[in-house]
Amino acid sequence: MADTVKVFYTNAGCTLVALNPFQPFPDLYSLDVMKEYHCAPQPQEFKPHIFIVAEEAYRNVQGQLEPVNQSLVVSGESGAGKTWTSRCLMKYYATVAASSSVLKSQDTVERIERRVLDSNPIMEAFGNACTLRNNNSSRFGKYIQLQLDRCQLLVGASVQTYLLEKTRVACQLANERNFHIFYQMMKGATDEQRKEWKMPCGQHFVWLPNSEKTLEEDCFLETVAAMVHLGINAERQRQIFKILAGILQLGNLNFSSSTDESQPCNLDEQAAELLCVPAEELQMCFRVRTLKAGKQSVLKPCSQAECSMRRDCLAKAIYAQLFEWLVTFINNSICAGTSTWCNFIGVLDVYGFECFQINNLEQLCINYANEKLQQHFVAHYLRAQQEEYVSEGLEWSFVKYKDNQSCLDLLERSPVGVFSLLNEESRLNRASDPKTFRVRLEKELGDNANISWDKFSKEPHFTVAHYAGKVNYQMEGMVEKNKDPVPPELINLLQKSDSPLLHQIFTDSETENPTTKGLSKVTVVSKFKNSLESLMKILHSTTPHYTRCIKSILACLLWTKSDSFLSLGLLFTFSFICPISM
Numbered sequence: 001m002a003d004t005v006k007v008f009y010t011n012a013g014c015t016l017v018a019l020n021p022f023q024p025f026p027d028l029y030s031l032d033v034m035k036e037y038h039c040a041p042q043p044q045e046f047k048p049h050i051f052i053v054a055e056e057a058y059r060n061v062q063g064q065l066e067p068v069n070q071s072l073v074v075s076g077e078s079g080a081g082k083t084w085t086s087r088c089l090m091k092y093y094a095t096v097a098a099s100s101s102v103l104k105s106q107d108t109v110e111r112i113e114r115r116v117l118d119s120n121p122i123m124e125a126f127g128n129a130c131t132l133r134n135n136n137s138s139r140f141g142k143y144i145q146l147q148l149d150r151c152q153l154l155v156g157a158s159v160q161t162y163l164l165e166k167t168r169v170a171c172q173l174a175n176e177r178n179f180h181i182f183y184q185m186m187k188g189a190t191d192e193q194r195k196e197w198k199m200p201c202g203q204h205f206v207w208l209p210n211s212e213k214t215l216e217e218d219c220f221l222e223t224v225a226a227m228v229h230l231g232i233n234a235e236r237q238r239q240i241f242k243i244l245a246g247i248l249q250l251g252n253l254n255f256s257s258s259t260d261e262s263q264p265c266n267l268d269e270q271a272a273e274l275l276c277v278p279a280e281e282l283q284m285c286f287r288v289r290t291l292k293a294g295k296q297s298v299l300k301p302c303s304q305a306e307c308s309m310r311r312d313c314l315a316k317a318i319y320a321q322l323f324e325w326l327v328t329f330i331n332n333s334i335c336a337g338t339s340t341w342c343n344f345i346g347v348l349d350v351y352g353f354e355c356f357q358i359n360n361l362e363q364l365c366i367n368y369a370n371e372k373l374q375q376h377f378v379a380h381y382l383r384a385q386q387e388e389y390v391s392e393g394l395e396w397s398f399v400k401y402k403d404n405q406s407c408l409d410l411l412e413r414s415p416v417g418v419f420s421l422l423n424e425e426s427r428l429n430r431a432s433d434p435k436t437f438r439v440r441l442e443k444e445l446g447d448n449a450n451i452s453w454d455k456f457s458k459e460p461h462f463t464v465a466h467y468a469g470k471v472n473y474q475m476e477g478m479v480e481k482n483k484d485p486v487p488p489e490l491i492n493l494l495q496k497s498d499s500p501l502l503h504q505i506f507t508d509s510e511t512e513n514p515t516t517k518g519l520s521k522v523t524v525v526s527k528f529k530n531s532l533e534s535l536m537k538i539l540h541s542t543t544p545h546y547t548r549c550i551k552s553i554l555a556c557l558l559w560t561k562s563d564s565f566l567s568l569g570l571l572f573t574f575s576f577i578c579p580i581s582m
């Protein structure tokens, strides 16, 4: 095995630690290397490598030892290399478990294997964006099940996604960007497409900041080629891109005060045309609110701020539904029939702990997911330790570890936990007030050691003592985010759209889930908690393998100074104890 292997990987207990080298090392992941690991009688004897984890999971399936299904949990902070590692694992299985032809050349990865891999550029184009921490940051979590048949050949896959950061469509932080797909379109469109999408060269879009920056990820042709491979035909592609262009036009809309009649409506028309809805109705939806009073409807003009909020809401709703439609399409294209596959290897790529200057509902959900995964990891780690002691005939004594059950209770307990109280507040038929919510939380949870309040802070907030450290959550806007309301007028309008895709995605979501009629009754935390519970059920039923990605500059320095496993091991232990600071 190449000597460089040890530089980037080491083992720490039952976890593989992967250090992001921030530069390509093709020799480390070539087809020959894959073959070498796959064909080795004892791959564990090689130096640590992600392919050893991949191969071990694969052999577990071949061995049919319970639990036969496997999960590869890839964790780490933003930019640490989770997506890269997940892609690498998928490539490994698409190669060594190829059903089409076996390990002949790079071109052997075709048909279903090719399609499974092609889901990556599409999901990344629509779900990734350039952030301050990573040029290609996944703004959603994903669990990919690679489906294997009786002979352990890859016959399909399915993807489950979690919590897309849809706010990014209408609001990007300074020096960050919108989702890649918008830039890809703007940079890669042909003259004809530009005309159709009303996107002339040099046009400024408010929702496309930092478009002068050129990234490797701006490759439109690659996304289109992947769409073609997955069976998204030219007409569907046209519909998708027109909707996206319509979203960009929405971002350029400005609203003056409702008393001012001289509003520019040219832009409304462009957006309306691209979204295939009548321009006057689109305008009405932004500018007038329908209030129900018994059986009567009262029309109320919206303030300037309300108009902008409704515009943003429309853009976010469209993008989120489009993303969901894409994921369903991808699943239909790559999922094997239930009678075809019997086992799976799942790859979980989720966001790591987040602690920013300002944290809100998104960070609360993400950190809750990490608490759940931590609990799963600790349980697995202790079980593995216990088995090792027993197999060596040693007496098992309880090892002290940081129990995070009390923090989980604080968040998820019903009826008195943070999520339940947040949901209660969200269901009240009145505008949310962060101060009232804060008082309620303190009254109900004041004696819980895992939650606290900074008495000197003027902003309504609460602090949760997570296993990885304390995080301050701002309460301003939290209830509203949890409600995630989409005005019913907007949904009605989209259902009437002449765009077959827009019509379909909004009509389907209504029929599949009647509770979303107009206002979403299922709150964000309830939805997230449910999807996380399903994920945990799957994880509990599989044999887990943990990979922890790290990107610490400190680690790189240590490596260049002392080529020892110990330093990386120590570093991992440190990053495990305080993952936020790494």
Ligand SMILES: Nc1ncnc2c1ncn2[C@@H]1O[C@H](COP(=O)(O)OP(=O)(O)OP(=O)(O)O)[C@@H](O)[C@H]1O
Residues within 6 Å of the ligand: 020, 021, 022, 023, 024, 025, 076, 077, 078, 079, 080, 081, 082, 083, 084, 085, 133, 134, 136, 137, 138, 139, 350, 351, 352, 549
């Ligand atoms: N093993 C590797 N070899 C070469 N480059 C790598 C490797 N791992 C990561 N990188 C580089 O680091 C960048 C960031 O990695 P990646 O996007 O996988 O991070 P992430 O943990 O998924 O971040 P996020 O949570 O923001 O999505 C990649 O775009 C790639 O350039």
